[in-house]
């Protein structure tokens with residue numbers, strides 16, 4: 031039996047806001063149509079966080095469920111990593127706010143900014159800490175409140191995104207299960223393809239930056255689309271190769287949910303049947319770093335994702351960044 035020390039996801043939890051915004055609701059706000067959104071993106075509705083709640087509220091809800099499922103107490107956590115681009119504040123980190131909420135008194139805590147690749151990047155960091163022996167149990171969260179950073183007058187972006195959180199308790203194991211390989215990358219030459227220009231040290235918030243709407247997401251959708259289609263295939267193949275597998279071996283490819291056409295194109299290039307590449311973009315839109323844990327939770331709850339399954343988690347996003355993690359579930 032394989033007794034290699036690895037890290038594995040021992041519990042998953044999710045949180046999505048109750049409020050649903052359909053494409054028909056958006057038709058009343060911007061010049062768009064349900065037909066355009068469904069045919070170009072696959073999205074039918076998205077969740078939007080209620081006023082008065084924030085990132086840490088969603089994070090806490092997802093984290094508590096993940097801890098319950100893993101059978102761990104917050105005091106047993108040694109690190110909390112929050113992958114997000116919509117923290118509660120520019121600083122301190124939302125991970126620290128969460129650490130206090132949970133009473134995770136032994137945990138170091140920090141946020142990680144890798145756009146929609148946030149969950150995969152954070153999972154890989156936790157994996158390194160665990161396999162090096164520096165820590166036993168980590169909490170990894172992918173969470174976004176994108177509704178607070180999109181311009182609800184810009185039809186090219188506001189129809190795409192949704193809010194949500196997914197949490198994973200990651201723990202050391204010698205069971206033969208766990209993370210087998212990872213493949214992360216970045217290309218900052220594409221930084222301006224997807225960004226919020228204002229509010230940082232380049233363009234600190236001022237009356238002018240607000241008038242120019244620099245505090246909202248700016249995106250070159252066509253270029254991101256081309257980048258995504260290319261990188262998903264390369265990334266998935268690299269990830270599998272590192273552990274000696276091929277796409278045919280995969281039980282599940284949990285792919286970032288940015289556009290149904292990106293998902294379908296990657297799936298066909300990799301020759302993986304549809305039932306192995308789950309989709310929930312129709313119901314949640316692009317929830318950025320929350321998308322992959324949300325997908326995993328659905329497959330677990332449906333009884334389809336079982337111990338021993340070979341799963342790849344693959345994402346791409348702002349930075350530009352991309353990354354994949356391969357694991358035996």
Ligand SMILES: CC(C)(COP(=O)(O)OP(=O)(O)OC[C@H]1O[C@@H](n2cnc3c(N)ncnc32)[C@H](O)[C@@H]1OP(=O)(O)O)[C@@H](O)C(=O)NCCC(=O)NCCS
Nearest residue numbers: 062063066070146185186189251252254255288289346347
């Ligand atoms: C954004 C995206 C859906 C646009 O789809 P597309 O097929 O490339 O559409 P285009 O941008 O070429 O726009 C086509 C037309 O639709 C219009 N359009 C854009 N948004 C629209 C909307 N919500 N409703 C109706 N029309 C819209 C455009 O203005 C354009 O009109 P024009 O031809 O008169 O100029 C697609 O490029 C995409 O998904 N890109 C990736 C984005 C992404 O994943 N970002 C996050 C990465 S993590």
